[in-house]
Amino acid sequence: MNIVVLCGGLSAERDVSIASGTLVAAALRRRGHKAVLVDLFFGYPHHFQDPSEIFDTVYDDGIATVSENAPDLDAVRASRQQAGDSRMGDNIIEVCRAADIVFMALHGEDGEDGKVQAVFDLAGIRYTGTGPLGSAIAMNKHISTQLFAQNGILTPRGVVLKKGDGFLSDIGFPCVVKPSARGSSVGVSIVQSQSDLKPALEYGFKYDDELIIEQYINGRECSVGVLDGKALPVIEIRPKTGFYDYKNKYQSGLTDEICPADFPPDITKRLQQAAERVYAVLKLEVYARIDFFVDAAGDLWCLEANTLPGLTPVSLLPQEAAAAGMSYEDLCQAIIDHSLKKYGVKS
Numbered sequence: 001m002n003i004v005v006l007c008g009g010l011s012a013e014r015d016v017s018i019a020s021g022t023l024v025a026a027a028l029r030r031r032g033h034k035a036v037l038v039d040l041f042f043g044y045p046h047h048f049q050d051p052s053e054i055f056d057t058v059y060d061d062g063i064a065t066v067s068e069n070a071p072d073l074d075a076v077r078a079s080r081q082q083a084g085d086s087r088m089g090d091n092i093i094e095v096c097r098a099a100d101i102v103f104m105a106l107h108g109e110d111g112e113d114g115k116v117q118a119v120f121d122l123a124g125i126r127y128t129g130t131g132p133l134g135s136a137i138a139m140n141k142h143i144s145t146q147l148f149a150q151n152g153i154l155t156p157r158g159v160v161l162k163k164g165d166g167f168l169s170d171i172g173f174p175c176v177v178k179p180s181a182r183g184s185s186v187g188v189s190i191v192q193s194q195s196d197l198k199p200a201l202e203y204g205f206k207y208d209d210e211l212i213i214e215q216y217i218n219g220r221e222c223s224v225g226v227l228d229g230k231a232l233p234v235i236e237i238r239p240k241t242g243f244y245d246y247k248n249k250y251q252s253g254l255t256d257e258i259c260p261a262d263f264p265p266d267i268t269k270r271l272q273q274a275a276e277r278v279y280a281v282l283k284l285e286v287y288a289r290i291d292f293f294v295d296a297a298g299d300l301w302c303l304e305a306n307t308l309p310g311l312t313p314v315s316l317l318p319q320e321a322a323a324a325g326m327s328y329e330d331l332c333q334a335i336i337d338h339s340l341k342k343y344g345v346k347s
Contacts, residue, residue, distance in 0.1 A: 001033045002055040003336070004099040006106055006116075006127075008039035010077070010087050012070045012186040012207055013108035019066050020311040021105035027329045028103070028336075036095070040106060040116065042080055043089020051091070051098035066312060070186050088116075093123055101336060102127040104308055112308045113139040113181060128339040130307045134283040138305040140181050141212055144282060148302050151281045153274065155302050158214035163205050174216040177201060179208030190216065219295035222261055224275035225309070225320040227287045227331075228338045231272035232320040236261035257316065259323045267294060274300050286338045289317050 005028070007021025008014055021037050028035035034055040038044050048054055082090050087110050096102045102120065104127050110116060114135030120127050130138070138144050148155040159171060160180065177200040178188040187207035189200035204211045225232035238256040261268070275290040282288075282305055289309035293301040309317045311332075321331040340346065 001100040001336075002052065002098065003028055003033050003035045003101055003103055004096050005035050005037045005103045006040055006092075006096070006111075007037060008041055009106050009108075009110040010041045010073055011106070011108035011110055012073070014041075014071050014073070014076065015066045016310055016312060017105055017107045017111070019313075020107065020315070021103075023313065023328070024103055024105050024311055024332050027332045031329050031333055035103070036099075038092070038095060039089065040092060040110060041076065041087060041089050043082065044091040044095045045081075045089075051094045054095055054098070088119075093119075093125070096120065096125045096127075097123060100126070101340060103332070103336065104128050105311065107308055107310060108186070109181070112306070126340070126343050126345070128286060128335050130283075130285040130288065134285060135307050138282050138284065138288070138307045141178070141304055142180050142210070144304060145212075145302075147281055148278070151277070153278060153281065153302050154300060156215040156217055158212045161201070161211045161213060163209045171213050171215055176212075176214040176216050177204050178212055178214065179204055180210040180212050181208055187211075217293040217295060217301045219293040219301065220261075220263075221291075221293055222263075222271065223289050223291045223316050223320075224271050225287065225289045225317045226275050226279045226284070227321070227334060229276060229279060231275045232317075233260040233323040234263060234268050234271050235259035235316050235320050235323075236263070237316070255314075257314075257319060259316075259319045263294065267298060267300075270300055274302060278302055278305055285342060287317070287335055289320075 005021045005025040007017045009017060025035040025037045036054050044054065102125060104111060106112060106116065112135060114132035117127060117135055118132040121132065142160050145155045145158065157171065174190055174192050177191055187204045189203055191197050191200045201211065221237045222234050223237065224234050236258045240255065271292060278290045279288055284305065284307060289306045291303040295301065309315065311318060318328050318331060
């Protein structure tokens, strides 16, 4: 198959996306596909007479690494040669339309929020993963947690704060301050006291105009992948210092990840059932990863759903798939196969 692996973009998770896309493209080539890595923001700068030509050329995609800090997006903007302020680079629609399917390796804004999926639906372009509605719902933590509560899914209590608004809350301390529509723990702080709140808000507002101030849950952090509606093994996340922030997520050796997690069987079953329930409530498709805390009383607190979870060397979903007997290549192929079923196409 001819496959565009779409990554990058103008998101705080840009570097993570490129790392995911680099590994996915290599894995798909090992499976015999013609896969081309394309950056959403920079587009496809190489000359072609016919966009289908690009699948007969192999480019060096580089090495899949993620730095300790989120990228400087102003510097990324300044480095692009294309004129105008479009967040989609040159030739994106043309090369994606020439593919049999686009593997969405995007994370965060302009990808996980459903905008690109909506454009592709209008352009008749096939892509992997959830469509625009489910993506948009899951990306907005305020909306998704409201749906959790309405459907009997336990979730931390929180309030929304928009930039410029005054702040008055009974959430108490400690609490969590996080952007409403971002991922990878970018802009997230755990606030222990009133004196820590102002810098946490300033940090969060660097990445989003809307923040959530949320009840802090003291418990064991874990995540459950869902593939084609069925839960994968549970993975537990234990950062060696601090919390599971951007650095601890993507720098090797800073977090212990146990998969399958050593929860009692009843907790494991409940986590998997809850993940499948969240997947259905948010109208997700193909695959996702659902994040939870399990407190001392055995209550399961759902934090959020990730519709395009990371596929980097330290990402959680590939580890869960491996625990279920799936290689990285198998996982990438399964995502394509289940995605094509949406379009009534066999791989």
